[in-house]
C-alpha cells in the first residue's frame with residue numbers, strides 16, 4: 534500500500550487530535566436505540582466497524598439533547614439523562630479501542646419531529662407547518678403537525694439543554710460534539726426564511742437568523758474542556774426541501790460562516806446532496822465559501838464516495854471529508870482506497886428499506902472485534 538502521494542491520506546489535525554487520514558464517517562440516523570433512547574451493544578459494534586475500516590473520525594447519528602421537544606424519531610438515541618450516558622460509553626469505548634475519535638451529533642428536530650416519547654407538541658421558531666411529508670424510513674407518514682412558536686424562555690431552555698447534553702457527552706467519553714445546524718431541523722428552521730417569521734432578535738435578517746446556532750455553539754464551547762471538539766453542521770438543503778438555497782447567496786454565506794467562526798466553532802461541516810456543485814447557480818461550492826469566509830477547518834460532505842471527487846474537494850479547500858451512503862456500502866472505504874481495491878455501490882433497497890434500522894448483516898459478530 535502506498536498512500537504517500539494521496540492527499541486523502543495526509544495526516545490532519547482536528548482539535549488536539551492528529552488524524553491519520555482525511556476521511557470520516559458522516560452522521561446517519563439509524564433508529565436502532567432502545568425505545569427510551571439508550572444506545573445498544575449492536576450500535577457499539579456497528580460504529581467500531583467503521584473505525585476498524587480506516588475512518589479516521591466518526592460522527593454519530595443525530596442524538597436528542599433533552600427530554601422535551603428535541604427527539605425526532607422513535608428509537609433515536611438520546612443524550613438527555615444518565616442512562617443515555619452509560620449506554621453511549623459502550624459505543625465510545627468500542628470506537629476508542631479501534632483507535633478513532635468519536636463526536637456526538639446533537640440534534641434538536643424542532644418542527645420536523647415525527648416521534649417523541651416526551652411530548653406531542655412541536656417547537657419551532659414560528660407556527661409554520663413544515664413542507665413535505667414525514668419520512669417513512671424512520672416510521673412516519675403523512676403531513677407534519679403544526680408546531681408552536683418558541684417563546685424567549687423556550688429559546689433559553691434550548692440553549693441550556695444543548696449545553697447540558699454536551700456536558701453529558703464529555704461524561705460519556707466522546708471526543709467532541711457536533712451541533713446540528715443543518716438539514717431542516719430546529720436550528721436550521723431559525724436560519725431558513727420561510728420557517729422563521731419572528732420579529733425579535735432571532736428573526737429577520739441573516740445575522741438574526743443565524744444567532745441561535747451561534748449562541749448554542751458559544752455556550753457549548755464555554756461549558757466544555759478546551760480539548761473537547763465543538764463543531765457545527767450547516768446546509769442549504771433540507772430533508773423536507775432539498776432545493777432550498779440561501780436567498781442572499783454568497784452574502785449570506787459570508788455572514789453565516791464568519792458568525793460561526795466567531796462563535797468559536799472548531800470546525801464547519803458543510804453538506805449538500807452533491808457538495809461538488811456550485812452552492813448557488815454558478816460560482817463557488819459551499820466548501821469553497823466555508824473556506825473563504827470561515828477561519829477553521831472545513832469538513833465537506835455529499836456525493837464524495839468516488840475517491841477522485843473526494844480528492845478534488847480536499848484540493849478545493851476541505852480539510853476533511855465525510856461519507857454517509859458510501860460508508861454504508863463500504864465500511865472499510867479508507868482501507869479499500871488505500872489498497873486500490875474496488876468499491877461497492879450503495880444499495881438503498883438492501884440497506885435502508887423497509888426502514889433505516891441497522892440490519893443484522895451490518896453488525897459484525899463480537900469475535901470480529903478482535904481481528
Ligand SMILES: Cc1cc2nc3c(=O)[nH]c(=O)nc-3n(C[C@H](O)[C@H](O)[C@H](O)COP(=O)(O)O)c2cc1C
Nearest residue numbers: 559560561562594595804835836837856857858859
Ligand atoms: C440513513 C441516513 C441517515 C442520515 N441521518 C443523518 C443525521 O442523523 N444527521 C445528519 O446531519 N445527516 C444525516 N444524514 C445525511 C448524511 O450525513 C449525508 O449528509 C448525506 O447522506 C449525503 O452524504 P453522502 O452522499 O455521503 O451519503 C443521513 C443520511 C442517511 C443516508
